[in-house]
Amino acid sequence: MYARFGDLAKARNVFEEMPRRDLVSWNSLISGYSANGHWEEALEIYRDFKMVGLKSDSFTVSNEGLDCFYQMKRDYGIEPxxxxxxxxxxxxxxxxxxxxxxxxxxxxxxxxxxxxxxxxxxxxxxxxxxxxxxxxxxxxxxxxxxxxxxxxxxxxxxxxxxxxxxxxxxxxxxxxxxxxxEPGRSWIEMGNKVFAFGSAEKFSEHYQEIRNFLDELAALMSKEGYAANVQYALHDIEEDEKRDWLCGHSERLAIAFGLLKTDPGTPLQVMKNLRVCRDCHTWTKFTSKLMKREILVRDANRFHLFRDGSCSCGDYW
Incomplete structure (x- = not known):
């Protein structure tokens, strides 16, 4: 539960405090680190798992990668x-x-x-x-x-x-x-209330405030070297329209709203029903650095923890 919510510290604490750890416990921790982009830690935990003597199952082995794929049948008798x-x-x-x-x-x-x-x-x-x-x-x-x-x-x-x-x-x-x-949707919880945003949605009461803030942020980002990658505006339209379309992606609206409505330094957690596009991923890295915020985005594939201009996935997702 903690790993799925992106809180690996608490997940690890619960694991360490367990008087007895079974296969499910190990699998949960390994997959939790993997889903959050911490590949080396996931492999280290997997190696620790092998040392305790429990027999691997197919779920555990899938965390080891290409080498383990070829070891599955040979060493563990598991059919891929x-x-x-x-x-x-x-x-x-x-x-x-x-x-x-x-x-x-x-x-x-x-x-x-x-x-x-x-x-x-x-x-x-x-x-x-x-x-x-x-x-x-x-x-x-x-x-x-x-x-x-x-x-x-x-x-x-x-x-x-x-x-x-x-x-x-x-x-x-x-x-x-x-x-x-399925249309792109993102949501953020603040003050025990959930605020949802749709891609290019202009009907929210906060829309104009958010877009004004995004324009200000874009000016700051351009000075830091950010340039919108318009190939991810997946419509046959003009360049300026593509840049505008990217600004309307739902996760940007949700993140901008969170930045506007929370105190400086407050971590943000945003959920998204689709995969984050590469340009939004780059944009969020710049935002985390410029605004000095920790931003956790859970998309359809995995967790992305943005901090000081980098992401936990290592730009590999």
Whole structure:
């Protein structure tokens, strides 16, 4: 519970005070550190776990990475499941080994699902790899999923690469299948009250105050070297409109509101239903440094703890 809320200190205290630690206890602590971006600590805890003599299960082993994947069956007699293959694909993809990841998928004894293709597609977007992205997108379309999220991911990849014909084709497929994209929402709790914000939402009573503050903050950020990465404004519009669109992303509205309504130095905690885009991630790093605030953002993938211009994920998520 504490780890899911981003409070690793309390999570670790509870763990240390336990008179007896079972497999679930170890798994919870390992996954908690991993979800919050503390990879080295997660691996260190995993090594401590192996020393106590408990037998690993499939959940524990997935925290060790590529080496443990190959050790699973050999050393522990555990047959890898689809989520373990997804971890390997994600690991190879994030390290830039996109061709190797694609070949690994082709060698899988299990049929690749959306999580497998989605991990590779996300990396294609980050690396600007269009050829593999087109092949992966086709695999995703062939799965005929009920979840629009992966179709949106494919659309966003091509939008970021400026390939608007592919974007239109995918969006037409989404409409034809009767699927609807979940709108971006972020919320922040203050004074036992939850304040929610939608992307580009202009109907909040606080909207104009927030936008004025964002404009002031943008002027300060530009002096520190921040420039909006408009490739993450996933619409075929003019450059100025793209910058304005990015300012309307829901997490920025929630963070700005928190900065306006809390005392200086107060930590902020923001929740988001979708994955934080890379430009918002950079923006929040600058904000944490300029405003001297600790900002915890929990998106659909993991926790991001921003402090003094850096993030706990190490820009690797």
């Amino acid at each position: 499941r689809i989520e373990h293959y997804a971890c390997v694909v994600d690991l190879l993809s994030r390290s830039g080994q996109l061709s190797k990841a694609e070949k690994f998928i082709g060698s899988m004894p299990l049929k690749p699902d959306a999580s497998i293709w989605g991990a590779l597609l996300s990396a294609c977007r980050a690396c600007g790899e269009t050829k593999i992205a087109e092949r992966v997108s086709q695999h995703i379309m062939e799965l005929e999923l009920d979840d629009p999220g992966y179709y949106v991911l494919a659309s966003n990849v091509f939008a970021a690469l400026g390939k608007w014909d592919q974007v239109k084709s995918i969006r037409k497929s989404i409409v034809a299948r009767g699927l609807k994209k």
